[in-house]
Amino acid sequence: MFDRILIANRGEIACRVIATCRKMGIETVAVHSDADAGARHVAMADRAVRIGPAAVADSYLRGDRIIAAALGTGAQAIHPGYGFLSENPDFVEAVAAAGLAFIGPPAAAIRAMGLKDAAKALMERAGVPVVPGYHGPDQDPAHLAAEAARIGYPVLIKARAGGGGKGMRLVEDPGAFAESLASAQREGQASFGDPAVLVERYVTAPRHVEIQVFADGHGHVIHLFERDCSLQRRHQKVIEEAPAPGMTPAVRAAMGRAATEAARAIGYVGAGTVEFIADGARGLREDGFWFMEMNTRLQVEHPVTEAITGLDLVELQIRVAAGAPLPVTQDSLAIDGHAVEARLYAEDAARGFLPATGRLSTLAFPPGAAFARGPLRIDAGVAEGDEITPWYDPMIAKVIAHGPDRATALARLHRALSATRVAGSVTNLGFLAALTRHEGFRAGAVDTGLIARDIDALAAAPPPPPEARLAAALVLSGLATPPDAADPWSAARGYRHWGPAAVSVALRRGAEDETMVLQLDGARVVFGGASYAVAAGPDRISLTRDGLTRHLAIAASPRLCPNIPAGGVAPPPRAVTVFEGGQAWHWQRPDPLARAAAAGAGGNEIRAPMPGLVTRLLAGAGQQVAAGEALMVLEAMKMEHMLRAPRDGRIARLGVAEGQQVADGDLLAVLEDAGDAGDAGDAGGADG
Secondary structure, X not given: OOOEEEEOOOHHXXXXXXXXXXXXXXXXXXXXXXXXXXXXXXXXXXXXXXXXXXXXXXXXXXXXXXXXXXXXXXXXXXXXXXXXXXXXXXXXXXXHHOOOEEOOOOXXXXXXXXXXXXXXXXXXXXXXXXXXXXXXXXOOHHHHHHHHXXXXXXXXXXXXXXXXXXXXXXXXXXXXXXXXXXXXHHHHHHHXXXXXXXEEEOOOOEEXXXXXXXXXXXXXXXXXXXXXXXXXXXXXXXXXXXOOXXXXXHHHHHHHHHHHHHHHHOOOXXXXXXXXXXXXXXXXXXXXXXXXXXXXXXXXXXXXXXXXXXXXHHHHHHHHHOXXXXXXXXXXXXXXXXXXXXXXXXXXXXXXXXXXXXXXXXXXXXXXXXXXXXXXXXXXXXXXXXXXXXXXXXXEEEEEEEEOOHHHHHHHHHHHHHHOEEEOOOOOHHHHHHHHOOXXXXXXXXXXXXHHHOHHHHXXXXXXXXXXXXXXXXXXXXXXXXOOOOOHHHHHOOOOOOOOEEEEEEEEEOOEEEEEEEEEEOOEEEEXXXXXXXXXXXXXXXEEEOOEEEEEXXXXXXXXXXXXXXXXXXXXXXXXXXXXXXXXXXXXXXXXXXHHHHXXXXXXXXXXXXXXXXXXXXXXXXXXXXXXXXXXXXXXXXXXXXXXXOOOEEEEEEXXXXXXXXXXXXXXXXXXXXXXXXXXXXXXXXXX
């Protein structure tokens, strides 16, 4: 067994591997970029080594530096996690050449499955059913368009390398094929260094069902049942569960046989996932699923498999890499209950799931296990106070619920999401909570199109209830500061000897300002015609009306201070977030100067919707553009986002150049009416 392991990754998966190593008595070495010097995985590890600046190409993708860090710290093995170098066969060979063990499959197996076109051809020869499509070498756009027409629309264009939804485009009509192909090729090149694609038939009611396989170096290959990953946005998974709803023993056995045969065909060793697309229109059937790809690594959603099997997959990976045989057989495995995982991201569901950034001023979860099996499990790679940067995947945490049946697991997940509090960045928390209430999902009627069909309802943020607005007004006015135990009068800030008093409170939520009038009547507050008794704490306000108490979690910035020095007066917070039922509403005290500046600004500015890199400019200064016309491509978190003209007009000025890094809100371009004279004389320059 290994004494010391280096984890060639970051964030949640690095923390996850460290947790199992601690349990096994194995020392760990973390690697980090400059942006991650204070990251949670660095703090958890026994040792840490800097490997470069923030950009992944200069740090987490530098295999030479990672191997040098392992040798320099006396590590005997490298665990790659997922993403980055986990499926890079050249890195695996370099690890072996350095005399280190790679905790994963051999390089030959990764190569066999690393390119989707070659993998599908191999699976066809092994007798595994594959989706009809074109997997050939001819990458001429005209040829690919002809193949798409032969296959029949809709089709999926998929980068042949990598995964995670990157380089994947759904094309529903021939007119959109060329632009989608170019975009998929660029994203494939940026993410995997390979622009080649394949084209496949798009199953109109698809379900994404995958089989977890495990193999050791002694010829044993087993599967650990299935996971359903059909709830996706932008071809990326949102909620995963095990077992799959509607799965029958016969279909499970057929998928398990196909998956283990796929693993045997390439001499697989370690943990891997064989992904199938199933036709959900007629339910899961033995003749209704096809091989998509094999992920030759651990998956993000592996905790749901751990929950229903009782196995620690990371521990199995380590033991198998050390030469031990699998401790379980296929016949000894059984499914225990049901598990569901939700991925909590810093992203804006209402704006097409654009990734977000920000410092997590508040991050609190309900009590649960961390990186370990339990009714509620929280796997987080960040902590309160950490920053979500534009450099890496914006995942905050995975919330996993386990129960004796699917209904119980879903109820536990919903309650956990409702009790989670995040402030400092936009998140998909409210979207996830809404998804757990979706009737179709709760009934098990899932397919990959569910989210897209109901996105308006799922992503819509409900307006704050009156009690949330009242809580915000109390906090931002300073009336909700917890009383000082040494000063009994501090508990009666609203008291007036001559009767009720009115207080006006100015609030801003988003771009909207409002003024609320609170009537203070002794220890009670009258608002909206209702009278409330108020009790405040550092992170909660309780409002009691007609004998019913409503507890609202809050996060104030700066935090509410319960102990003000004698004679001192604490200024009211600048901003507050109020939480309830998985929703978060943010208010701040308006800045009159900022409001005046905004009133004088024009409405023709196009600004960056997120931090990112401008990879292509598709329109130039002085050019006439139509509404919806592509203006530029912004790359954020290794995903491409096409920015389009909001209306007809003329580009008066560009504010960026190709290759420029921009922050959220940076000026990209100025659009004017087509007839305006403008100031195009110097419009070709970038003022960034």
